[in-house]
Amino acid sequence: MQKLSFDHEPSPSEVLRALADWAETYPSDKYMAGELFDRLHLKLCTLLGKPAAQYVPSGKMAQMMALKVHASRTGSSRVALHPRSHMEEYEARAYHELWGLSAVQLGGYDRLPTARDLDAIKERLGAIVLELPLRRLGCLLPRWDDLRALADLARERGIAVHLDGARLWESQPFYQRPLAEIAALFDSVYVAFDKGLGGLAGGALAGERSLLDETAIWQRRAGGRALRSFPNLLAALKGLDERLPLMPEFHRKAVQLARSFSQIPDLSVSPDPPHANAFYVSLRGDRARAAQARDGAAAETGLWLFDDLVDSVDQSLVRFEVTIRGAGLSVDEDTASAALRRFQALIS
Amino acid sequence: MQKLSFDHEPSPSEVLRALADWAETYPSDKYMAGELFDRLHLKLCTLLGKPAAQYVPSGKMAQMMALKVHASRTGSSRVALHPRSHMEEYEARAYHELWGLSAVQLGGYDRLPTARDLDAIKERLGAIVLELPLRRLGCLLPRWDDLRALADLARERGIAVHLDGARLWESQPFYQRPLAEIAALFDSVYVAFDKGLGGLAGGALAGERSLLDETAIWQRRAGGRALRSFPNLLAALKGLDERLPLMPEFHRKAVQLARSFSQIPDLSVSPDPPHANAFYVSLRGDRARAAQARDGAAAETGLWLFDDLVDSVDQSLVRFEVTIRGAGLSVDEDTASAALRRFQALIS
Numbered sequence: 109m110q111k112l113s114f115d116h117e118p119s120p121s122e123v124l125r126a127l128a129d130w131a132e133t134y135p136s137d138k139y140m141a142g143e144l145f146d147r148l149h150l151k152l153c154t155l156l157g158k159p160a161a162q163y164v165p166s167g168k169m170a171q172m173m174a175l176k177v178h179a180s181r182t183g184s185s186r187v188a189l190h191p192r193s194h195m196e197e198y199e200a201r202a203y204h205e206l207w208g209l210s211a212v213q214l215g216g217y218d219r220l221p222t223a224r225d226l227d228a229i230k231e232r233l234g235a236i237v238l239e240l241p242l243r244r245l246g247c248l249l250p251r252w253d254d255l256r257a258l259a260d261l262a263r264e265r266g267i268a269v270h271l272d273g274a275r276l277w278e279s280q281p282f283y284q285r286p287l288a289e290i291a292a293l294f295d296s297v298y299v300a301f302d303k304g305l306g307g308l309a310g311g312a313l314a315g316e317r318s319l320l321d322e323t324a325i326w327q328r329r330a331g332g333r334a335l336r337s338f339p340n341l342l343a344a345l346k347g348l349d350e351r352l353p354l355m356p357e358f359h360r361k362a363v364q365l366a367r368s369f370s371q372i373p374d375l376s377v378s379p380d381p382p383h384a385n386a387f388y389v390s391l392r393g394d395r396a397r398a399a400q401a402r403d404g405a406a407a408e409t410g411l412w413l414f415d416d417l418v419d420s421v422d423q424s425l426v427r428f429e430v431t432i433r434g435a436g437l438s439v440d441e442d443t444a445s446a447a448l449r450r451f452q453a454l455i456s
Numbered sequence: 457m458q459k460l461s462f463d464h465e466p467s468p469s470e471v472l473r474a475l476a477d478w479a480e481t482y483p484s485d486k487y488m489a490g491e492l493f494d495r496l497h498l499k500l501c502t503l504l505g506k507p508a509a510q511y512v513p514s515g516k517m518a519q520m521m522a523l524k525v526h527a528s529r530t531g532s533s534r535v536a537l538h539p540r541s542h543m544e545e546y547e548a549r550a551y552h553e554l555w556g557l558s559a560v561q562l563g564g565y566d567r568l569p570t571a572r573d574l575d576a577i578k579e580r581l582g583a584i585v586l587e588l589p590l591r592r593l594g595c596l597l598p599r600w601d602d603l604r605a606l607a608d609l610a611r612e613r614g615i616a617v618h619l620d621g622a623r624l625w626e627s628q629p630f631y632q633r634p635l636a637e638i639a640a641l642f643d644s645v646y647v648a649f650d651k652g653l654g655g656l657a658g659g660a661l662a663g664e665r666s667l668l669d670e671t672a673i674w675q676r677r678a679g680g681r682a683l684r685s686f687p688n689l690l691a692a693l694k695g696l697d698e699r700l701p702l703m704p705e706f707h708r709k710a711v712q713l714a715r716s717f718s719q720i721p722d723l724s725v726s727p728d729p730p731h732a733n734a735f736y737v738s739l740r741g742d743r744a745r746a747a748q749a750r751d752g753a754a755a756e757t758g759l760w761l762f763d764d765l766v767d768s769v770d771q772s773l774v775r776f777e778v779t780i781r782g783a784g785l786s787v788d789e790d791t792a793s794a795a796l797r798r799f800q801a802l803i804s
Contacts, residue, residue, distance in 0.1 A: 120686040121479040128472035136466050166679030202677035206554060302683040309682035329550035330678060331514025334657035335650040338468040339687035
């Protein structure tokens with residue numbers, strides 16, 4: 109069965125053998141030190157144009173470490189988050205419950221934050237967090253000038269600017285600028301290895317050396333120093349070599365598929381064209397029949413359209429996300445459109 | 457070069473290939489679910505005699521999750537810790553800085569805690585933590601009756617009893633009781649995969665189902681839900697199969713070596729005989745010459761005695777830890793004694 113989104117589930121034994129081949133003669137890491145770390149950090153510094161980078165086994169952990177230090181430096185533990193950001197919606201309020209930070213809302217629930225939104229916040233802030241792309245708005249990205257205006261205003265006010273760049277790799281084609289130029293807008297940058305790069309787990313934090321020196325104690329406190337990290341490190345390095353060059357293709361394929369889907373009547377694609385490698389498909393129909401319709405369309409066309417629906421305020425809409433990675437790259441547009449039309453017929 | 461303590465450093469490619477062979481046809485885990493998790497959890501429940509177990513990628517995280525829930529249930533965020541426990545000495549006060557708990561001292565710095573120590577604490581406690589063995593006292597273990605008396609008193613007072621069992625596997629031979637009988641003294645049990653079991657990283661928390669249900673949200677908050685954990689899971693399962701049966705041998709070898717070392721004049725071994733698979737060696741000499749002496753003894757005898765010294769209040773003593781795992785098992789006693797005598801001569 110082909111699937112439209114993400115990657116096909118890996119086989120552990122195949123992945124481990126591929127990593128073993130890739131490992132060559134590298135010695136093992138030990139408690140966050142070793143050649144594999146050095147190589148990964150150097151690569152990230154070069155790509156992101158930052159003086160320092162640090163592997164962290166969890167994205168949540170990486171970002172909270174950064175915010176904690178920004179809060180300590182600015183003297184304010186209040187951070188501005190978008191209400192649909194990953195930190196607000198998916199992390200069980202870890203920023204507060206565990207990390208002792210408080211949040212103020214930056215931007216409206218259904219639109220990207222702007223410099224005007226920040227200007228409207230008059231209380232003191234330790235940091236603002238921007239999620240590029242903002243996944244829960246359909247992987248939406250701000251225009252370059254808007255992004256820069258927002259970051260500049262924060263800087264002027266002495267507020268640290270943090271990038272939730274879990275999908276930064278996937279955002280680069282939209283801006284048509286080097287990753288380092290995007291990263292330069294931010295004081296701290298989080299990138300992930302387990303999403304577009306196809307790694308196993310974890311991510312990294314990049315920024316000034318002094319920032320990373322200061323976050324290290326928090327990584328220790330949070331349990332982020334494993335005895336051995338080499339499987340994750342090797343998978344990250346492999347992803348940077350083999351998958352990072354595919355990001356423009358992921359983007360292009362998403363644009364092509366979205367264009368093809370948008371020809372179907374009574375169906376919308378958003379954003380259109382997609383900004384990153386993902387977009388929302390919304391169509392009229394009965395949500396209660398969607399799972400069965402997905403299975404039916406898959407049986408007839410051989411394409412699995414989505415795993416779960418995305419909620420929609422408009423009860424008459426059925427919505428799902430398409431994310432192009434390894435799986436979607438080999439799906440042809442006619443098959444995809446046929447599957448989607450069949451799905452549409454089955455929920456109508 | 458042979459070494460006396462721990463395991464020889466692994467080669468990533470060899471470890472990955474061995475895990476690939478071991479993985480057979482298991483499907484990949486995904487965000488903390490899958491057959492590999494089920495198999496590991498079932499195995500731990502059986503070994504530890506607990507209804508539920510949960511893999512956690514970090515020992516610190518596993519233990520703090522448990523303490524946080526004990527604190528919430530008992531209404532007290534104050535926990536009693538031994539002053540030389542791992543939580544006090546090596547975790548940068550994560551229990552307080554990150555997890556919002558406070559600590560009261562249980563027992564003296566240089567001796568094991570007893571029921572009398574707990575009895576002397578009159579304020580309300582959420583939990584007590586016992587580290588078996590207490591590594592910084594030379595991997596010392598309390599006698600069974602003393603351990604039970606302490607746990608019983610805590611239970612009577614409605615205080616949760618948590619086991620820091622990072623080296624529980626290594627402690628079992630001392631008690632000559634099933635692991636489940638030891639674990640039964642505790643409301644929550646942490647065990648490690650990356651120490652005696654020779655795994656890559658992580659550990660597990662075991663206890664009542666309702667406890668584990670309640671700790672889950674904290675694992676999410678702390679960033680303990682990786683996309684893929686299969687390398688660590690496979691290494692843990694392999695360790696339980698292949699290394700757990702070696703624990704009596706590790707213990708026996710430690711006892712034999714300690715007996716042999718204790719024949720050397722002006723040198724002490726503590727505890728004598730060793731309780732677990734580790735002990736301290738203390739001898740008179742010049743600390744400043746210890747590193748060079750270690751290198752010299754290694755060059756002459758082919759045995760690497762230790763990596764780093766352990767501090768000692770008595771400035772005339774040179775002290776190091778011996779931990780018998782894979783490396784030490786194949787070291788013969790005569791070679792070890794010869795290396796130690798040579799070391800002694802070089803620091804005298």
